[in-house]
Amino acid sequence: VMYGSGREVFAGLLRALPEPGSPTLVRTLQTARRLPRMARVQGPHFAAMCEVARMLADGGVVVIPTDTVYGLVARLDRPQAIDRIFEIKRRPRSKPLPILVGDIKTARTFADFSNYALETAMSRWPGAVTLVLEVLDDLPDVGGDGTTVGLRIPDQTFALELLRQTGPLVGTSANPAGRATGRTLAEVLAELGNGPDLYVDGGTLEAEPSEVISLVGEARTLRP
Numbered sequence: 001v002m003y004g005s006g007r008e009v010f011a012g013l014l015r016a017l018p019e020p021g022s023p024t025l026v027r028t029l030q031t032a033r034r035l036p037r038m039a040r041v042q043g044p045h046f047a048a049m050c051e052v053a054r055m056l057a058d059g060g061v062v063v064i065p066t067d068t069v070y071g072l073v074a075r076l077d078r079p080q081a082i083d084r085i086f087e088i089k090r091r092p093r094s095k096p097l098p099i100l101v102g103d104i105k106t107a108r109t110f111a112d113f114s115n116y117a118l119e120t121a122m123s124r125w126p127g128a129v130t131l132v133l134e135v136l137d138d139l140p141d142v143g144g145d146g147t148t149v150g151l152r153i154p155d156q157t158f159a160l161e162l163l164r165q166t167g168p169l170v171g172t173s174a175n176p177a178g179r180a181t182g183r184t185l186a187e188v189l190a191e192l193g194n195g196p197d198l199y200v201d202g203g204t205l206e207a208e209p210s211e212v213i214s215l216v217g218e219a220r221t222l223r224p
Contacts, residue, residue, distance in 0.1 A: 048200065049158070053165045055198045061085055063174045063188055065202020067156035068128045068210050069181040070174040071190045072196060073100065075166060076140055082170050086143065088195035091177040096144030099128050099151050100171035102163035107151045110168075112136045117215045126155035128207065132214040132222065142170055148216055158202070173209055181209065 035082070052062050059078045064071050072088065074081035077101060086093055101107045104121055111133035113121065121131060130152040139149055154160060163169060174188050174196075175181040182188040185201040212223040 028080075045194060049161055049165065051197060052200060056081075056166050056169070061088065061195070062198040062200065063185075063196045064159060064162065064200045065156070065205055066154045066159050066171070067126075068154075068207045069183075069205055070185070070202070071100075071159075071171045072174040072192075073169040073171045076142075076168045076170055079140060082140070082142060084195075085170060085172065085184035088192060089172065089175070089177050091143075091172075093143045095177075096148070096150065097142045097170045097172050099142065099149060100159065100163060100169045101151055102160055102168075103153065103154055106168060107153070110136060110139060111149055111151060114215070116219070120213070120215065120219075121153075125153040126160070127153070128155065128210040130210045130212045132212065132216060134216055149152065149215075150212065152210060158200070172180075 052064065053060055056073070056075045056078070057077070059081045061072060061074050061081050061084050072085055074085055076082075082097065085091075085097060091097075100109065102111075104125065107113075107121065108161075111117075111131075112135075113133065116135055117131065124131075130147050130150045132150045135149050136148055138191055139146060142149070154163075154171075173181045175191055179191065182191055183206065185199055185202050189199065209223070211221065214220050214222050
């Protein structure tokens with residue numbers, strides 16, 4: 001556990017980050033002065049997964065590695081955690097947050113899939129593509145006007161296993177709005193600081209953010 005000013009704590013934490021290996025958790029707690037108290041919990045894959053699932057169930061916000069970039073995630077049924085993601089990213093609520101799901105069956109509970117949309121999902125998922133579709137029924141407030149939703153199934157073991165434990169998660173890139181996402185946990189920490197409750201170190205991620213395709217009306221690419 002490390003104590004001190006925010007600058008001293010983060011400098012010490014970044015110097016102490018381990019080499020990539022088994023999943024590593026960096027927990028962020030708040031003191032009365034809003035200075036971070038951080039502890040590192042290292043363990044096997046299953047232990048790390050359980051720790052993250054517990055944090056999310058408690059309404060926490062967690063940084064995890066995905067098949068694209070580091071993601072900032074929260075449970076879809078924890079509205080206060082979703083609010084915190086908007087705050088941490090400094091993202092306007094007019095820009096909705098995408099939802100990560102573990103399978104197409106779950107995705108179809110949120111959105112209206114035409115035959116073409118279903119074929120596209122089956123050919124591109126799991127993978128680095130977010131599909132924007134019309135909302136099927138009432139959806140928790142993830143921003144925007146509530147008429148469309150972005151859905152994705154990540155192609156990464158840790159994220160998929162987590163989704164099986166937690167159910168759907170709000171998931172967006174772990175960076176302040178308008179800034180590039182860090183490739184390493186140290187870079188993400190430097191940007192987000194003690195905003196998230198937990199960080200999962202997945203080593204250096206070299207992929208780009210997911211492609212975004214709107215299937216509302218005529219199909220079009222929103223982000224290549």
